[in-house]
Amino acid sequence: MATSGNKNMNAKLVLLGDVGAGKSSLVLRFVKGQFIxxxxxxxxxxxxxxxVAVNDATVKFEIWDxxxxxxxxxxxxxxxxxAAAAIIVYDITNQASxxxxxxxxxxLQAQGNxxxxxxxxxxxxxxxxARKVAAEVIPLGTKLKYSSSNQDMSKIVVQDRKPEAQxxxxxxxxxxxxxxxxxxxxxxxxxxxxxxxxxxxxxxxNPSGMVLMDRPAQTPATASCCS
Amino acid sequence: xxxxxxxxxxxxxxxxQVPILRPSIHARRAKITVKFQDLYxxxxxxxxxxxxxxxxxxxxxxxxxxxxxxxxxxxxxxWYLQTHISSTLxxxxxxxxxxxxxxxxKLIRKGIPPVLRPKVWFSLSGxxxxxxxxxxxxxxxLTKAVQDKxxxxxxxxxHDLPRTFPGHPWxxxxxxxAALRRVLVAYxxxxxxxxxxxxxxxxAALLLLVMKTEExxxxxxxxxxxxxxxxxxxxxNLSGCHVEQRVFKDLLTKKCPRIAxxxxxxxxxxxxxxxxxxxxxxxxSLPSETTLRVWxxxxxxxxxxxxxxxxxxxxxxxxxxxxxxxxxxxxxxxxRCTHQLFDPxxxxxxAFDQIGFMTTTTISRQRKKQEPAVMAELDERLRRLNxxxxxxxx
Ligand SMILES: Nc1nc2c(ncn2[C@@H]2O[C@H](COP(=O)(O)OP(=O)(O)OP(=O)(O)O)[C@@H](O)[C@H]2O)c(=O)[nH]1
Ligand SMILES: [Mg+2]
Numbered sequence: 372m373a374t375s376g377n378k379n380m381n382a383k384l385v386l387l388g389d390v391g392a393g394k395s396s397l398v399l400r401f402v403k404g405q406f407i408x409x410x411x412x413x414x415x416x417x418x419x420x421x422x423v424a425v426n427d428a429t430v431k432f433e434i435w436d437x438x439x440x441x442x443x444x445x446x447x448x449x450x451x452x453x454a455a456a457a458i459i460v461y462d463i464t465n466q467a468s469x470x471x472x473x474x475x476x477x478x479l480q481a482q483g484n485x486x487x488x489x490x491x492x493x494x495x496x497x498x499x500x501a502r503k504v505a506a507e508v509i510p511l512g513t514k515l516k517y518s519s520s521n522q523d524m525s526k527i528v529v530q531d532r533k534p535e536a537q538x539x540x541x542x543x544x545x546x547x548x549x550x551x552x553x554x555x556x557x558x559x560x561x562x563x564x565x566x567x568x569x570x571x572x573x574x575x576x577n578p579s580g581m582v583l584m585d586r587p588a589q590t591p592a593t594a595s596c597c598s
Numbered sequence: 599x600x601x602x603x604x605x606x607x608x609x610x611x612x613x614x615q616v617p618i619l620r621p622s623i624h625a626r627r628a629k630i631t632v633k634f635q636d637l638y639x640x641x642x643x644x645x646x647x648x649x650x651x652x653x654x655x656x657x658x659x660x661x662x663x664x665x666x667x668x669x670x671x672x673x674x675x676x677w678y679l680q681t682h683i684s685s686t687l688x689x690x691x692x693x694x695x696x697x698x699x700x701x702x703x704k705l706i707r708k709g710i711p712p713v714l715r716p717k718v719w720f721s722l723s724g725x726x727x728x729x730x731x732x733x734x735x736x737x738x739x740l741t742k743a744v745q746d747k748x749x750x751x752x753x754x755x756x757h758d759l760p761r762t763f764p765g766h767p768w769x770x771x772x773x774x775x776a777a778l779r780r781v782l783v784a785y786x787x788x789x790x791x792x793x794x795x796x797x798x799x800x801x802a803a804l805l806l807l808v809m810k811t812e813e814x815x816x817x818x819x820x821x822x823x824x825x826x827x828x829x830x831x832x833x834x835n836l837s838g839c840h841v842e843q844r845v846f847k848d849l850l851t852k853k854c855p856r857i858a859x860x861x862x863x864x865x866x867x868x869x870x871x872x873x874x875x876x877x878x879x880x881x882x883s884l885p886s887e888t889t890l891r892v893w894x895x896x897x898x899x900x901x902x903x904x905x906x907x908x909x910x911x912x913x914x915x916x917x918x919x920x921x922x923x924x925x926x927x928x929x930x931x932x933x934r935c936t937h938q939l940f941d942p943x944x945x946x947x948x949a950f951d952q953i954g955f956m957t958t959t960t961i962s963r964q965r966k967k968q969e970p971a972v973m974a975e976l977d978e979r980l981r982r983l984n985x986x987x988x989x990x991x992x
Binding site: 415431441442448449 | 760770929
């Protein structure tokens with residue numbers, strides 16, 4: 372649970388999602404600013420911590436990076452119990468991982484902490500040629516505006532029509548971002564967005580359900596940096 | 599011989615490849631972190647003191663080897679394989695078998711020399727016996743029969759091959775991947791209830807490095823899952839693993855009451871760190887030689903050893919654990935300790951001398967007690983999840 376001092380708070384955060392969706396890679400990118408092509412498969416869960424500055428306060432995340440294999444599901448409650456935030460990760464090139472992500476959302480809604488801040492992360496956004504989960508509904512006949520050779524991934528423009536994942540996120544009170552642990556796209560942003568939405572830091576009503584895709588630049592994380 | 603897959607070119611002798619490192623005075627003063635290869639080819643990061651410890655360990659391993667050779671000279675080459683006290687033996691032989699068993703137990707707790715490990719493990723664990731009850735060509739036939747099959751287990755295995763000790767000079771090569779794949783795939787077909795459980799990849803990988811042949815590594819996996827460990831550790835809902843975690847928590851309360859009370863107050867569930875230990879048999883947490891020393895005893899004395907070792911890790915850090923108040927700090931203390939346990943004796947001395955005796959019957963009774971509770975909890979959870987999903991579809 373999030374516990375706060377005056378300006379500094381600790382927040383337990385859990386990453387859930389299918390095997391190989393890139394949970395460990397996202398954490399490694401966030402905590403150490405690195406990407407390793409072959410990450411060891413996670414057994415049980417791995418723990419990390421990292422501090423993010425939001426406005427004039429800091430949030431120290433205690434991060435549980437869980438194992439994705441189906442049979443490890445029975446261990447998950449131990450990791451999400453009391454968590455202030457969750458990042459549910461799927462792989463945009465793998466439809467099954469998106470279905471799995473929805474299952475996690477349902478489970479957290481039913482069993483998790485009711486004030487939990489939840490983020491949906493469509494990871495491996497650098498692999499857009501292999502995309503299987505639409506971030507946006509593309510009208511027939513529209514030419515794709517970007518390709519894998521696109522240099523600046525952060526400039527991807529979300530169109531006004533609602534994407535499958537984004538619609539799902541809005542309907543379920545999560546915020547949604549496409550990320551890439553490989554290129555660092557949106558990785559720090561997911562964490563700082565969560566930090567901002569944590570209840571103690573934001574006594575005003577929590578605008579859960581609002582999706583911020585085209586907001587101004589975020590306060591960067593203190594330690595790691597983007598590519 | 600065993601056919602195509604065995605005794606393949608796995609005879610890489612890591613020990614001989616590893617240079618003895620003599621850190622300079624300069625490096626020692628600076629307390630810098632260095633990367634080096636350990637006895638089994640794993641890259642480890644540590645400070646200069648760690649390098650020195652590792653060099654001492656290498657020296658101790660050599661000394662321990664001499665003890666084994668001396669015993670071989672006096673008792674005969676395979677004396678350690680004759681410790682089974684069967685009722686048909688003559689009294690005098692029974693006595694000598696008993697003496698051998700006691701000598702062996704002590705000796706094994708001090709470590710089996712790496713060159714003898716394959717032979718000693720294979721025999722003492724029961725793997726040799728298990729293999730002898732199957733047709734001679736069992737492993738070869740099995741691997742041939744299943745090599746082109748695709749199942750959820752094989753897909754998961756393929757996904758994990760490059761993610762099992764990445765960067766290791768043999769395991770992370772095409773040849774290493776192929777060997778690991780055959781062992782894991784073969785086992786997934788031998789026991790379809792287990793199929794493939796993540797965690798086994800690390801165990802099998804380390805077994806391959808030690809046993810040197812795939813076939814023997816395969817039988818070691820078989821005997822581990824079917825006889826040495828408690829049943830259902832790796833099945834579809836990990837029920838055996840849940841049971842072990844509960845038994846462990848009770849043991850911690852009994853053996854290390856101050857730590858248990860302190861962690862309780864922090865709402866720290868020890869399973870958060872222990873699950874990986876029990877599922878990978880420490881392969882992912884401890885330095886390689888330390889893990890293998892734990893396995894030496896595991897194969898001779900049985901699964902209760904895992905409790906001793908896990909308790910020892912907490913015990914060794916008792917004072918420091920009592921001073922911290924954040925979950926993160928607890929984990930850092932434990933992880934720093936396990937990653938730096940380069941001297942196996944530091945750990946095993948505590949495991950045997952400070953944890954105290956735990957009888958097999960007490961632990962078995964504990965397991966029996968926890969089983970129904972675990973099953974009930976898992977059923978309840980499944981029921982709730984199903985009702986969430988059903989509600990969603992309406
Ligand atoms: N191209 C690309 N590959 C990625 C990205 N994130 C992860 N990967 C790759 O996907 C594979 C799996 O990544 P992990 O981070 O280990 O996945 P995980 O979700 O932690 O998997 P488990 O621990 O088994 O549950 C690795 O080979 C990564 O290199 C990404 O953003 N882009
Ligand atoms: Mg992982």
